[in-house]
Amino acid sequence: MPREGILVHNPYERMTKEQVRQIHHASMQILTDPGLISFNRRAAEIFASNGAEVTPVSSGDHPTWLVKIPEKLVLHALDSAPRIVKLGARNPDNALIMNGEEPRVYFVTGSETNIWLDVEFPTYVKKSDPKIEIQVPEFHPRRGTVADLCQSAHVCEHLETLDGYIRTVNIQDKDITEDNKDVNKFFASLNNTTKHVMSGLTSLSQLDNVVNMARIIAGGEEELKQNPIISFITCLVKSPLQFVEDTTDTFMEVCKRGLPVVVSSSPQAGTTAPMKEAGIMAQINAEVLAGITLGQLVNKGTPVLYGSVPVRARMDNLDDSYGAVETSQYNVDCSQMARYYKIPNYSTSGVCDPRTPGTQSSVERLFSDILVTLSGPQYLHCAYGLLECNSVFCLTQAVLDDAHFQMIKFFLRPARIDETEIAESLKQIREVVATPQKLYISYIRRAMRSRQISPPYPFEGDGEGDNVFALAHKRMQELLAKPVDHIDRATTARIFEEILGLLRRQVDGLKTEG
């Protein structure tokens, strides 16, 4: 049994059918005029040998080619890309089955933040009345480490609404190099959660090491195919409309191995994409379709996700603004486009602009979480713990986010109105009206026990003050203290024997825990 996620019965859509067609046609036009610039030779060659019009643009250190992709090629690719993509998991009950036609949402972490936020609660004394003391959350940013990534995977394993794990934090320990980073980040994640693990790849040279590790854990080559416990994200297209040299290589290699991969594009409206909705939508859609087409040309039928991370620029400094209302509009539109093509959508919500948790972060994340979920993307990433536009991760914030996804999931339960419910209600109404007190209270319990009543906000304090952060932090520590199912010792030993570059301390920690 895969995870359930939440099925959105009537997904919210902004565009009319006609507008969807208009975006599609605009994207098709973009793919031939102006087309894409490819910094990747192999990609250009593959497109050329499949009937695209490819012309060299410049030579030298960074040769480039202009690639014009005809609609026929794109439609062909859309035909062969699977509608149903399975993301496996170490615990098979945590597998995710995504159907491009079914708006069932899975909630996932992201991204790869440089900064990890520690939280402390120092005590402040009121100047005018020193008897009064309060605890105020204080946030301390620092560079992320392997230990942080393990901790975060551990806590995420226990977050009820969280369906899959994208490595949250960039590991920057002194002994982490380009050559051992990938194996260590995948191992840290896989060893501390039994949910699906997705990540980008730092170095293509590490791809086979990572895949081999996954093979050992899954129990063999065929087992990994049936239960792809890992998958990859690649930003092969840089906006506007450029195939990047190295990530395109990585993407093609992942496709060759048949593992699920996200074709992700992240244009910024105002700087790397047009400011207006029609413009950014036509462009991002062209970019993602170009990537999907390449993937299918490399390996027909390879599982891909329509990856959309559109954002609007901040007007003051031209940074990404995930808190901008338009960012949610674009994401909702992309989810609709992906559904039109029947390809599972990797979408974005929850990220906020401020650097620390607080009122602004709560408002911005909840706003986008609700709206983007309602649009029914299959894989909603970045949804836990992210701050300051993907550059900061806070585990306490992730615990808070879990609480509001519980609310969203509860809200999306289908209406329970049918013959039986009506009959039961009428009986209740008649019974209660005949009593002297006229209260329905005795029926509350039945609904409560059968989980038909949404639980109270879990971080509501006893007193008058807002104690939400302190309570969420306590909850986070409780989850950290709860054990997780690590990879068993024999398998771990084998991984350490066969895969080079893994840090010993990743399992020394295991020893002290066990």
Place this chain on the structure above:
Amino acid sequence: MSEEIIALLKENVIQGRKTIEDEGVDESLDGTPGVLELTQSAIEKGIPADEIIMHGLTAGMQIVGEKFAAKKYFIPDMLASAEAVGRAMDILKPHLEASNVETRGKFMIVTVKGDIHDIGKNIVAILLKGAGYEVNDLGIDVATEKIVEAVREDKPEYLGLSALLTTTRVVMGEIIEALKENGLRDKVKVLIGGTAVSDEYADEIGADAYCEDGFQAIKKLDAFQAAKA
């Protein structure tokens, strides 16, 4: 045999099941007789009413109170149990005199003239009945003269007044004055409640106690009972 019924009675009070049709806190008792059926068969088996009350109903309620205090139970659980006990007391009432048992006291409750809010008052009534008080609910929007009359006739030890409007709470003071005028004030303790009133307001109008909710009412009543003894 009788021990078994009493034990079941206690368990059903804890589960808040009135009748065979009710669901409890969990499914363990589903489809078995509830507090009302069990009380009936206990009487038929000749078990004395005081034993039914002490070892069945009150013992069960005691545990419900503990669970509520420990936040394992919510108000609906507490009320379900209280309601079951209250209804069982109705069944037991004719048998009480025979077994020489006294209730904890008569409690008259009413929402004052001009005020129709009664959710809180009704909850308090259910809780007090479940706690063993004999509750007489006069209803809502009841004229002061009627209340005085009822006190004279029924002789309750306690009179509970409810008001949720700042415009109707003044009636509470008038009721206390009217009780004085009719020589009844020292015969009855007056408790007031509702969002419009407070401890200070109780002092101001000379009521005996203000209660934030039904649970506080039970505590204050217990204190009055203890002072009496």
